[in-house]
Amino acid sequence: MPSVRLRSHMSGPIPGRGGRAVNESRDRIEQLLGHPLSDEQWTAVSAPLEPAAIVAGAGSGKTTVMAARIAWLVIEGHVPPDGVLGLTFTTKAAAELLSRSRRFLLAAQQRGWIDPEVMLEPAVSTYHAFAARLLVDHGVLVGIEPGAEVLAHGAREALAAQVVRGTVIPLADRGRAMSSVITAMLRLDDALAELDLDPSLALDDACALIDRLDALPKRQKIGDQMLEAARMRAALCGLVQEFREAKRSHQVLDFADQVRWALAIVRLSSDVRGDLRERYPCVLLDEYQDTSVAQRLLLQAAFGDGHPVTAVGDPCQAIYEWRGATVDNIDRFPVHFPRRVDGREMPAPRYSLADNRRSGPFILDLANHVAAPLRALHAGVEPLAAAATDRGRGRVRCALLPTVADETAWVADEIERLHDEHGAWRGIAVLARRAETLLDIDGVLRARGIPTHLVGVAGLLDVPVVAEVRAILEVLDDPTANASCLRLLEGPRWRLGPRDLAALGRLATADRGPSREPDDVDARLRAAILGTDPADLASLVEAIDRAAAGEGPDISPEARERLVALSAELAALRRHRDDPPAELISRVLRVTGLGVELALGPADEAADRARAMGAFRDLAAQFPVSVGGARSTLSGFLARLRDAEVFDSAPTLDDLPRGDAVVLMTIHKAKGLEFPHVLVPGCCDTVFPGGGRDRWPTNPHVVPWSLRDDAPPGLRDFPDPTGPTATTHKRFVEASTVMALAEERRLAYVAFTRAERTLAVSGHWWGPSQTTVRGPGEFLDEVHDWCTGGGGEVVEWAASPGDGAVNPLLAQRSAPWPHDPDAAARSARLRAAELVQQARAGDLDPVPLPDDEQAVVQSWDDVTERLVAEARAMRRPREVALPFALSASDLVRLHDDPAAYALDLARPMPRRPSRAARRGTALHEWIEGQYAVQTLFDLDELEGADDLAADLELERLREAFLRSPYAQRAPLAIEAPFAIMLGGRLIRGRIDAVFGDPHGRIEIVDWKSGGPGGLRDLQLGIYRVAWSEATGTPLDRIDASFVLVGSGDVVRPMQMPTRADLERILTGP
Known part of the structure; x- marks a missing residue:
């Protein structure tokens, strides 16, 4: 990328802020937005480049203000686009801020207010991605390798369970279940990390409290409760220390660790601090009221001492304190991030956004009334x-x-x-x-x-079809999984009644003789503690096989027929028990016919079931090898699911x-x-x-x-x-x-x-x-x-029910058993089938319909006619409008296969990224990092990123790149975005790399992680034209190459298209 100096990207001379009329500056921003700014918004947008807080009330347009401020700073020459760092909490919010900022900057560039050679790329990411990037780049300073894995759902709990089970810290006298100890330890670990507190400090505090309480001559009940909690907290602190050591030894992290270690890096290295401040002369912090103490300390260490930091948030909307956030951060921002005036520290100013563009006045008046006690607690908050x-x-x-x-x-x-x-x-x-x-x-x-x-409410594991497949997996994994087996037997597929279930239960226990408890109390206690040998447990699965072979005389013929089918089904699946869990799930769907049943019923419900099962398979596919490198197994996957339920981290599933x-x-x-x-x-x-x-007094975590x-x-x-x-x-x-x-x-x-x-x-x-x-x-x-x-x-x-009233919902209720979750639909289908049979046999007398029902029937006919017409229309060729904005890849596909591209436009379908595609993305991210260019999103945010940790092919590609001559060259640009008009349409894309040589020639490079198949000269042609028009470089001085990183081969097309050639693809000959 051409070097960019402050103020060098303007189209003309830039006076100081007072040199251009304020009205002209404000008019430009309002042109970009397409609507006027309020005075309070303009004050926030055009604030001096110094620390400041913007208290943005609900519906006041904070994202628009942040994006407008970025545009204003760039247009006025205060910062280059890539000198802005924006942080927020979710990738969705980051994408929204980045999108608006790019849109405003592109519009400003098209109007000539920004030099056309400047790449319009602010750095926007989540707080956690920012911390993760610091770890990737500088983790070695604190002993964290760049490839350290971030523990996924359930993996963290599994490692915690290993630590708790193997500890020498006495826990037996604490009177807590193992799962309770694990949950408490993880919650304390999170809390300490979010507060930037070392476990040893909390341990010392707990021990001091124990000594104080023990020394009291007489304790009240609350004193006894606090003493017990302090003793447990001391034990938990020791477990947290062991857990953190286990994570370090296995080179794994969790999300709280990312901020904790990033803070350690910034505190340790003045070079890292200096690099961050030089790279980002302007920092914008979104939703600042939801940051934790550790996040605030990280930002203070990185961007304190008067650096221009703008925090945007609303203390009245601080709703995440339960997960470590503290509203104290935005309340005390002026003190935490003071500005420097004449060498002295002064509290940073606050700006207010209170004009709500969302709600009607009656709703706002009520909201202000409810929030009045909050405004009394927080400075700088104005009524909406x-x-x-x-x-x-x-x-x-x-x-x-x-x-x-x-x-x-x-x-x-x-x-x-x-x-x-x-x-x-x-x-x-x-x-x-x-x-x-x-x-x-x-x-x-x-x-x-x-x-x-x-x-985000429905539990994935509670979706009926997922629960049934999971029950099958449990039965395949463990013949004594009787609860799961019972779910299958009484479920909608096999539907065994109470009498047959009882007969099957008798068959399961027939050869075991009567169970007998020891008479001695101590013997019974030992038996309860030691548990039961699985070999001694009755197995319904074995009973199913025996019933299928003819045993169990009191099992009904209908039930036996079903048990024969179920036995054969389980036997066929059992041979594949050692397949990877995701493959086994697919096989279960095929063998049982559940895969077909996913598509039955109303379209919306079928789509929900299919997506739920897809999410379950994805969960199995993403199930990582256990910490330590052991192979993924069915037993391990099922254990992970059980852990997730116990520790309240089971995955949820959004409806479509x-x-x-x-x-x-x-x-x-x-x-x-x-x-x-x-x-x-x-x-x-x-x-x-x-x-x-x-x-805290009675809760040790x-x-x-x-x-x-x-x-x-x-x-x-x-x-x-x-x-x-x-x-x-x-x-x-x-x-x-x-x-x-x-x-x-x-x-x-x-x-x-x-x-x-x-x-x-x-x-x-x-x-x-x-x-x-x-x-x-x-x-x-x-x-x-x-x-x-x-x-x-x-x-x-x-009115109030009054004294002595009884809850009417507690009345006794009854329900049929076994439960039929599909009873209503089944009854409707049977009745419909009966009517069809009667009609075929001529036994159904025509009955004149009332007018309202006749109207319903007529509506059915109308719908049928429309569906038939739609089906016929689908078979006829039809034109599809070409969108105004296309990507470079879209243009290539339009040239290669117009019909297929038109079909995709007419019926867009999501494409799940393949492992090869993820590897290619990861390689591009890594190469970008080699050239020390800030990326927007961390690799760990990509779908399937956990697969890449063990991708040997990716490692081979990295080594091959380092051996190539390009690794030693300094690029002019990396991941350079472009937007050009061709044939009346906007073509957007991103160029992997651009290099120059001493003779003034330019080489555009497109990295390829695969082989030579699928290379498209047209793609490089688009890049050449885009770079030429963005920089003014003549086309004949621009070369373009595909670099096959794995083999080191460089493919240079002999002839590439001109602008006219590209426009003919869009406009025709």
């Missing part, structure tokens, strides 16, 4: 003000129902009403505090035929997004989103707001406030030197409850401010199984009072 929009005043509704079932029905009614009013399901969202609330509502909505999109569906998600997942109509159910006492987080840098004053000093008492502990609990309520209030504020036009808030008195009433929570009460005061509508408000 309604900007001028066409979304109306907004509508607020609330309801309190007798039971949770009534509330669920009311929510469904509200959704149907909104659909009737607005004509679409899309735009309606249900946001809840708890996932189980969403699952109940989803079931009711689906029963009514309302399409839904459930986000549908074009017109109601969205259901937790409030935490809704952060940053907006919907025209929002319903917030479950706003009940003990549910929302719910109970607070675990408190929680770090004491006395060790925390972000401790509130009222909590740090407990217990006082005289020791804990019931009175002082009560005050501590009250102060903790106030803080917990503030966290819940932030969550309510986030939920309410997602709504544009409608906000409906509801609750209930009776939960599904509670014996005491719940009633309205504090936030629902506030909404109710607001509505009765004229701010909204109280739809229904049930």
Whole structure:
């Protein structure tokens, strides 16, 4: 890439900031945005290049402001595009910020406000990816190899289990189950890492507390509880030390380690700090209220001392304190990142964004009312003000129902009403505090035929077809997996009844004789501790084989026929038990016919089942070798699934997004989103707001406030030197409850401010199984009072059940067994088949239909005619509009096979990246790193990245590149983006590398990780034309080559297309 100096990328002379009229500068930015900025937005966009915080209220356009600030800084010549570092929390948010920034910069470049030779590439990534990149580049400084693996789902728990099982730390007298110890140890490890606390410091604190409590002449009950918790915390600290040592010895990391080690690197090396500050003269930190103490310390160490850092966030939306974030970071940003004025440190300024462009005024007024206590806690937060929009005043509704079932029905009614009013399901969202609330509502909505999109709630392992395949795997792996075998036997495929199951159970135990417990109590205790030898367990699988061979006289003929088929099926699968888990899953689907059944039923449900099974296979395929390099086995994979369930890290599965569906998600997942109509159910006492987080005095996995840098004053000093008492502990609990309520209030504020036009808030008195009433929570009460005061509508408000009332939902219920999950559909199919048979036999008398039913039948005929017409139309050739913007690869495919490209445009299908494609991507990332150019995303974020850790072919390619002459050359550009107009269309792409020689010639290089097959001269031709037009270099001075990295061969096409040749592909001859 041509060298870029500050201010050298402008199209003309650049005066100081006051040299050009402010109005002209503001007008340029507003032209890029396509709409005017408010005064407060312009103040934030054009702020001086110094540390500053922007407190951005909900719906105030913070992403637009950040992207506009990047454009303003570049246009004004303060920084080059690649001198901007933007950090945020999710890859989606990073992509959005990067996309907007590129769009604004490209528009500015096209208007001549930025030199056309400048590559418009800010560096934007997630906080964790930034830390991971530091580890890749400099990890050797702290003993971390660049190829250290990041532990995936379940792998971390598996290594933790190894540590706990092998420790010499006494745990038996702590009275905790092994799984409980493992979970507590991992939570403490996370907490210590997020707080940048060494386990030894927490261990010393626990030991000091133990000594203080032991020395008390008389302890109250809370003192005894704290002593037990402190002893357990001391043990956990020792386990954390052992766990961290195990991770180092195996060269593996978890996400918390990435920040922890990155911080150690930056603290250790002044060269790394200097390089970061020189490379990024401007830093933007998004969602700063959700950063942890360790992340803040990393950023302080890297970009402190007055470096221009802009933090954007909202303390009223700090909803992730439960996972290590601290709102203290944004509150104290002016002190943590002071500016330097005349050699003195001064608090950084704050800017405010309060103009909300999302919600109607009625909704904003309620949100401001609910957030008033939060504004009193946080400096610089202004009430939201309604900007001028066409979304109306907004509508607020609330309801309190007798039971949770009534509330669920009311929510469904509200959704149907909104659909009737607005004509679409899309735009309606249900946001809840708890996932189980969403699952109940989803079931009711689906029963009514309302399409839904459930986000991040449904457990993958709970999907029926996944659960059945998993049960088959369990039976193949362990003949004594009787629970899984029973699931198969009573499930929808085999459907054995109670009598046959009992007969099969008798057959399983027939040869074992009567079981007899030892008479001696000590002997019974020893037996309970030692467990049972698996060889002594009855096996339903063996009983199935025996029944198939004719044993078990009291098994019915129908059941025996099914058992014969099941026995043969399991025998066929058992021969492939040692196949890789993913391949075995595919074989199970083929042998059992479940693969065919995935496609049966309504299209949406079939798609959900197929995607769930695809996700399960992907999970098996991504199941890494165990720590230490052992081969992946079925037993190991199943054990990993069980660990994930025990440690509450089982994978979830989002429904397929549908074009017109109601969205259901937790409030935490809704952060940053907006919907025209929002319903917030479950706003009940003990549910929302719910109970607070675990408190450290009686929970050993929680770090004491006395060790925390972000401790509130009222909590740090407990217990006082005289020791804990019931009175002082009560005050501590009250102060903790106030803080917990503030966290819940932030969550309510986030939920309410997602709504544009409608906000409906509801609750209930009776939960599904509670014996005491719940009633309205504090936030629902506030909404109710607001509505009765004229701010909204109280739809229904049930009276309190009163003393002595009984939960009506606790009435005795019955259900048929075995359960048939497909009973309704099965009954409908049987009835339809019966009617068809009657019609064929002439036994079905025509019955005149009422007008309304005749209209339904006529609609069926109309739909059938349309489907037939659509099918005929699909067989006719049709034209497909060519999009305005194409990638270079699109242009190559259009030239090579226009029909196939047209088909892809008409029916786009996702393509799963192959291992070879991932290897190619990884090679490009690595080569880029060799030239010390900042990449946007870390390799660990790529799908299947864990496969690359052990990719020997990738390692061979890296070695081959280092032997090539290109490894010793300095490129002019790496991964250079381009955009050119050809034939009236925008062609975008990215050039792998550009080199120059002493004679002024240019060589464009495209790295290839594979062989010579599939090379397209046209691709290099596009790159030549793009580079020529971007830099003004004549085409005849530009060469282009494919470099086959593996073999070292260089392929140079003899003849390449000109601009006219390329345009003819788009416009025709």
